[in-house]
Amino acid sequence: MPTNFPLFPQQASAQAGQVDAIYFFMVAVTAFFALLIAGLIVFFSVRFRRRHRDEIGVPIHGSLALELLWTFVPFVIAMGMFGWGAKVFFDLYRVPAGAMEIFVVGKQWMWKVQHMGGQREINELHVPIGRPVKLIMGSEDVIHSFYIPAFRVKADVIPGRYNTLWFEATKPGTYHLFCAEYCGTKHSGMIGSVVAMEPAQYQAWLDGGPADGTPVDAGAKLFQDLACHTCHQQDSQGRGPVLTNLFGSRVQLQDGRTVVADEAYIRESIVNPQAMVKAGFQPLMPTFQGLVTEEQLLQLISYVRSLSDAGAAPGAGTAAPTQPQDRSTLENKR
Amino acid sequence: MEAPALNYLNNGHGAASWLLTKDHKRIALLYLASITAFFALGGFFAMMIRLELLTPAGDVTSPEMYNRMFTMHGVVMVFFFLIPSIPAVLGNFLIPIMIGAKDLAFPRINLLSWYIYVLGGLFTLVAALSGGVDTGWTFYTPYSTAAANSHVITAAVGIFITGFSSILTGLNFIVTIHRMRAPGMTWFRLPLFVWAHYATSLIMILGTPVIAITILMVAAERVLHLGIFDPALGGDPVLFQHLFWFYSHPAVYIMILPAMGVISEVVQAFSRKNIFGYSFIAFSSLAIAVIGFLVWGHHLFVAGQSTYAGLVFSVLSFMVAVPSAIKVFNWTATIYKGSVSLDSPMLYAFGFLGLFTIGGLTGLFLGAMGLDIHVHDTYFVVAHFHYIMVGGAIMGYLGGLHYWWPKISGRLYSEPWAKLSAVIVFVGFNLTFFPQFIAGYIGMPRRYHVYPPEFQVLNVLSSAGASVLAVGYVLPLIYLTYSIFAGAKSPADPWGAKGLEWEIPSPPPTENFGITPIVTHGTHQYAPSKEVGVV
Numbered sequence: 087m088p089t090n091f092p093l094f095p096q097q098a099s100a101q102a103g104q105v106d107a108i109y110f111f112m113v114a115v116t117a118f119f120a121l122l123i124a125g126l127i128v129f130f131s132v133r134f135r136r137r138h139r140d141e142i143g144v145p146i147h148g149s150l151a152l153e154l155l156w157t158f159v160p161f162v163i164a165m166g167m168f169g170w171g172a173k174v175f176f177d178l179y180r181v182p183a184g185a186m187e188i189f190v191v192g193k194q195w196m197w198k199v200q201h202m203g204g205q206r207e208i209n210e211l212h213v214p215i216g217r218p219v220k221l222i223m224g225s226e227d228v229i230h231s232f233y234i235p236a237f238r239v240k241a242d243v244i245p246g247r248y249n250t251l252w253f254e255a256t257k258p259g260t261y262h263l264f265c266a267e268y269c270g271t272k273h274s275g276m277i278g279s280v281v282a283m284e285p286a287q288y289q290a291w292l293d294g295g296p297a298d299g300t301p302v303d304a305g306a307k308l309f310q311d312l313a314c315h316t317c318h319q320q321d322s323q324g325r326g327p328v329l330t331n332l333f334g335s336r337v338q339l340q341d342g343r344t345v346v347a348d349e350a351y352i353r354e355s356i357v358n359p360q361a362m363v364k365a366g367f368q369p370l371m372p373t374f375q376g377l378v379t380e381e382q383l384l385q386l387i388s389y390v391r392s393l394s395d396a397g398a399a400p401g402a403g404t405a406a407p408t409q410p411q412d413r414s415t416l417e418n419k420r
Numbered sequence: 421m422e423a424p425a426l427n428y429l430n431n432g433h434g435a436a437s438w439l440l441t442k443d444h445k446r447i448a449l450l451y452l453a454s455i456t457a458f459f460a461l462g463g464f465f466a467m468m469i470r471l472e473l474l475t476p477a478g479d480v481t482s483p484e485m486y487n488r489m490f491t492m493h494g495v496v497m498v499f500f501f502l503i504p505s506i507p508a509v510l511g512n513f514l515i516p517i518m519i520g521a522k523d524l525a526f527p528r529i530n531l532l533s534w535y536i537y538v539l540g541g542l543f544t545l546v547a548a549l550s551g552g553v554d555t556g557w558t559f560y561t562p563y564s565t566a567a568a569n570s571h572v573i574t575a576a577v578g579i580f581i582t583g584f585s586s587i588l589t590g591l592n593f594i595v596t597i598h599r600m601r602a603p604g605m606t607w608f609r610l611p612l613f614v615w616a617h618y619a620t621s622l623i624m625i626l627g628t629p630v631i632a633i634t635i636l637m638v639a640a641e642r643v644l645h646l647g648i649f650d651p652a653l654g655g656d657p658v659l660f661q662h663l664f665w666f667y668s669h670p671a672v673y674i675m676i677l678p679a680m681g682v683i684s685e686v687v688q689a690f691s692r693k694n695i696f697g698y699s700f701i702a703f704s705s706l707a708i709a710v711i712g713f714l715v716w717g718h719h720l721f722v723a724g725q726s727t728y729a730g731l732v733f734s735v736l737s738f739m740v741a742v743p744s745a746i747k748v749f750n751w752t753a754t755i756y757k758g759s760v761s762l763d764s765p766m767l768y769a770f771g772f773l774g775l776f777t778i779g780g781l782t783g784l785f786l787g788a789m790g791l792d793i794h795v796h797d798t799y800f801v802v803a804h805f806h807y808i809m810v811g812g813a814i815m816g817y818l819g820g821l822h823y824w825w826p827k828i829s830g831r832l833y834s835e836p837w838a839k840l841s842a843v844i845v846f847v848g849f850n851l852t853f854f855p856q857f858i859a860g861y862i863g864m865p866r867r868y869h870v871y872p873p874e875f876q877v878l879n880v881l882s883s884a885g886a887s888v889l890a891v892g893y894v895l896p897l898i899y900l901t902y903s904i905f906a907g908a909k910s911p912a913d914p915w916g917a918k919g920l921e922w923e924i925p926s927p928p929p930t931e932n933f934g935i936t937p938i939v940t941h942g943t944h945q946y947a948p949s950k951e952v953g954v955v
Binding site (some may be wrong): 140143164227268 | 693724738741749755758770777863877897945
């Protein structure tokens, strides 16, 4: 953990350096301009101080050249900052291929984490270093925000949709996990730790923890228990669409729109089935809102995803091309 | 010039002569009294916050109470102090005088707007006294509509009502500036204070109805369970953020533009020199008002809004910084070859320049998308907007109050005490809020009742600064009040400043001008030279 009086956050992710670089650049540029203005004001106030009671200033009405100069220069600098900031944003936003996936559910006032291997944690998140990790996050109640200062990453966790966030931890250690969006009475208690570990230790941690079935297995069981299978059959005889190879495909809707079957689409189709009815089907499906929890929704999505080649969630041993040494057996689905 | 026996202050006595007045100057004083009361209330909440944050543990207030404190602090300061402060007090008092008019275009509506403000304020007071609101001043859904167990409706109604006061004031100013200018008071001879209020009024009229509708929808969802924002009812929680910031970001310009208007006047008066680049300052106010409406999405960079929308909001946010930069450079250039006198209003103006510059420049950090991810919702943001709203808007307000106090009250205050208080406010402010930039970058989230111990040193500095700042705010209350009873009588123009307001007695007569003035040149023309040109 940090020292008692830090003045700068730890850098513990692959992104942290990028964010700090633009930060230092902006500190330097803005400090220059702030000091320039302050210096000029002080200098002018002394140099042109009133020397006798009735003195007046020299009537100068302006200078077009100067106006253009101090319009153009700040504009160019501002556009440079915009471009750099946008580039960093895209780097922080685009998840690298092969990122390991973890589900996160926020609720007042805790973070619930579910690993693809079935391990669950509350207010703790264990991750390996040297490997991109993608969090798929939903909320059970109000808006939260998942924030790891040492990694310089943050994303709001919003009920009714999934937001994602990715990072690659670079330094083993325990780091703060904060809820950054005000969420009620114990908002400041909705904190925890992110534990970044060497891959071997991480593997040991995975093996040591109790795993109560992978999300895919749990989803498959829910699929039976909720009788989803009576309509969504393996062949096209069912009243509902076939789910095999659905995930990641483009779906033609009744109202003419085409959407990609991603996590949000499947979630919406479970809790609000009338919103996006597939072309050629009747809006027969009842809503499951209130009948399944956010975590169960994520399990159902995992299951639907596992039925599709495109949806095979990375995380299994084959899916980390950038880190071939990582022997993770995060999920044993399929 | 000897003050005439009859002026707006002694022309009529008793409560009714004040509560039923249609004189813009008396209405300004009604506002002055009420916003000062709300400022004290908001300041009390701030002190409770800083007291709690002295230690990492939650030991002064319960979490429920703490959340109510920062919510009420924000609601009171934003809606009941900052937004009305300069426009409703100084603008109300000065705009008619500055353009050579006898009153605003709609004196009755002006009085009505004060009553509406008071009614809205009463609702907020009731909300506060009956237990407060715990949603944050931002009222984010679905927390505010589905989860919060506090007096959301009462506070929402208060804000809804007081919005109409803003709308009416803005409307009144715009019509007045268009229709009531004295002969010869052309658009490009208008004092920049008036230009700033024109831009502000545009935002008030165009933006305020949106917050009113939004807050009404929050109430409707909370009471009637209409699914607007709550996903459990089929709504979209992020829609609220779009609507809220569509008003609330421009609202920042409602607070800062009038302060910029004050600074333009003060810098000219105490440099005895006309402004450098008049039309650049005037049009940059309009540019801020217009572009300011198109940047709200920079509050949603981490809320999962479309990346491409984010790009557009980011580039527009950087663009809105340029007109502010133009103003700062022009103010600085105005001092060049001036006859600079560091009287207390000028000290406040310099304080504004320093603090607003820091506040504006740190806004660039938040507009840079990749950097905003890290600092969003941390104390970095808290520091940034306090530099704008307190360092900028309140410094401007105090500077203006000191500059025009002899005109308003007809009395001179103690200049040494005023200078001292300007310095105390500047030092106390920086001590309070500069450490918050550091705490924010280290990662301390805002709205935290308890916090990890490594943030304590910075928080102690902040709390210490807040006590210094409090002294700086109490002092003017004392010496300005004292001056009313024991201050020397002010001449018409105690500063040697130029402008129509300094040509009439202090305090002004009820009708402002016995004979409508005929204007032949721009406002701050000190040198006997040609017409102040338009650059």
